[in-house]
Amino acid sequence: xxxxxxxxxxxxxxxxxxxxxxxxxxxxxxxxxxxxxxxxxxxxxxxxxxxxxxxxxxxxxxxxxxxxxxxxxxxxxxxxxxxxxxxxxxxxxxxxxxxxxxxxxxxxxxxxxxxxxxxxxxxxxxxxxxxxxxxxxxxxxxxxxxxxxxxxxxxxxxxxxxxxxxxxxxxxxxxxxxxxxxxxxxxxxxxxxxxxxxxxxxxxxxxxxxxxxxxxxxxxxxxxxxxxxxxxxxxxxxxxxxxxxxxxxxxxxxxxxxxxxxxxxxxxxxxxxxxxxxxxxxxxxxxxxxxxxx
Ligand SMILES: [Zn+2]
Numbered sequence: 001x002x003x004x005x006x007x008x009x010x011x012x013x014x015x016x017x018x019x020x021x022x023x024x025x026x027x028x029x030x031x032x033x034x035x036x037x038x039x040x041x042x043x044x045x046x047x048x049x050x051x052x053x054x055x056x057x058x059x060x061x062x063x064x065x066x067x068x069x070x071x072x073x074x075x076x077x078x079x080x081x082x083x084x085x086x087x088x089x090x091x092x093x094x095x096x097x098x099x100x101x102x103x104x105x106x107x108x109x110x111x112x113x114x115x116x117x118x119x120x121x122x123x124x125x126x127x128x129x130x131x132x133x134x135x136x137x138x139x140x141x142x143x144x145x146x147x148x149x150x151x152x153x154x155x156x157x158x159x160x161x162x163x164x165x166x167x168x169x170x171x172x173x174x175x176x177x178x179x180x181x182x183x184x185x186x187x188x189x190x191x192x193x194x195x196x197x198x199x200x201x202x203x204x205x206x207x208x209x210x211x212x213x214x215x216x217x218x219x220x221x222x223x224x225x226x227x228x229x230x231x232x233x234x235x236x237x238x239x240x241x242x243x244x245x246x247x248x249x250x251x252x253x254x255x256x257x258x259x260x261x262x263x264x265x266x267x268x269x270x271x272x273x274x275x276x277x278x279x280x281x282x283x284x285x286x287x288x289x290x291x292x293x294x
Contacts, residue, residue, distance in 0.1 A: 003040045004285040008240035008272045009200045011178060015285050016040050017244040018276030019207045019223070023058050027179065030123055030141050034181045034203070036061040044068035050117070050125060051081035052183025053136035054088060062089060063096040066106045076105045080117055080127070083110030084135035111137055128193040130185040133222040138182035140195040146171040179203065184245065186219055187228040190235060202238045204229065205245035209258040213247075226262055233267040242272040242285070252276075252284070259288050 003014040003026065014026035016037055024037030032048035039061030051059055062079065069077055081089060086108055093104045111117065113129040122144035130136040149172050152160060163170050180199035182189045184207075190196050196204075208218045209226035218225035229243070246255050252275045263271060271288040 002277065002282040003042070004274065004277075004283045006272070006285040008242055008285070009238075011201050011240075013201075013242075013285060014040075014042065015242075015244070015274050016277060016283060017246075017274050018057075018283070019205075019245045019247045020057050021248060021276065022060075023245060024061070025181065025203060027141065029143075029178070030119055030125075032119065032125075033065075034139060035059070035183065036065050039064040039068065044072065045074065047075065047077055048117075048119065049077055049079045050139045050181075051079065051085065051089075052130065052138060052181070053082060053132060053134055054085040055134065055184065058183065059085075059089070063093055066093065066104070067096070067100065067102075070102055070105055076107060078107045078109060080109050080111050080125075082135040082137045083112050086110040113137060126195075128182075128195065130182045130189050131192065131222070132184045132186070136183050136185065138180065138185065138189065138193060138196075140177055140181075140193075140199060141179040142175050143178050145174050145176045147174050148172075176200070184222060185224065186222055187215075187224050187232070190232060197235050197237050200239045201242065202236070202240070203242045203244055206243040207245050207247050209246070209250060209255065209262075226258055230262045230264070233264045236267060236270070238270065240270055240272055241267065242274055243288070244274040246274075246276060248276060252278075256288070263288070265289075 003016040005014045012028050017023040022037035023035045024040050025034040032046050033043050034050050035058040044065050097104050111127040115127045117125040124142050125139045127137040130138040177195055177199040179201045180195045181203040184205055205224050206226050207223035215225040215228050268289045273288045274285045275283045277283040
């Protein structure tokens, strides 16, 4: 399936997600994929893959990703995953190698909550624990940005230029939380990991929204229900909250209607929806509210 493309809060994403079917986010600014789904077209070009957990809709494309990179002459990828998933994934790659040589050509690295993953060019990721049904880690993507020292803000351009010419360091380095992706998770992930609420862009699974499926049902399955997001609407400080991983039992229209009617206006104006692809075409990654609201 073809990924949808858009830039919530200015961060380009190529994304595909439908609960139980396939989830993969390509983040070109960080040259990586978050989960690999069934390895949608183009995902193989990114040298780093951050896997949240080993469920098939998030990880099935791993051998294909590794193999395509070899086919196209890219160097072996660095693949990060929960430490508990390393051995099962290694076995899967080894089995493919029996059938087709060198499907193991990647660096498979187990991560634990708190681990930092260097991504080069002043970028890094940090892993955190996510509450799901199996071992799961989420990832926050950080970038180092330079900002004018607070005491110099308000000075005119020539005055700053004079200080630079005199050899003064006028900037301070700051870390910016660009994106947070808990993977599949229960709603408590918002309490477990403060970055979920602070990152510029939050990719938040919202598997269930129907009245037939209650928040208790979502909780039991290790997922999130739309009502739980609505109940915590005031907590989100993100510039954009992208709701993803909707169950295929809902039509795109049902998703759009439910989100528009249940989220308060202030959060709705910052909410994006990633709807699932259909045989008729790719899914959409688009603002949940009509354009005038943003
Ligand atoms: Zn899962």
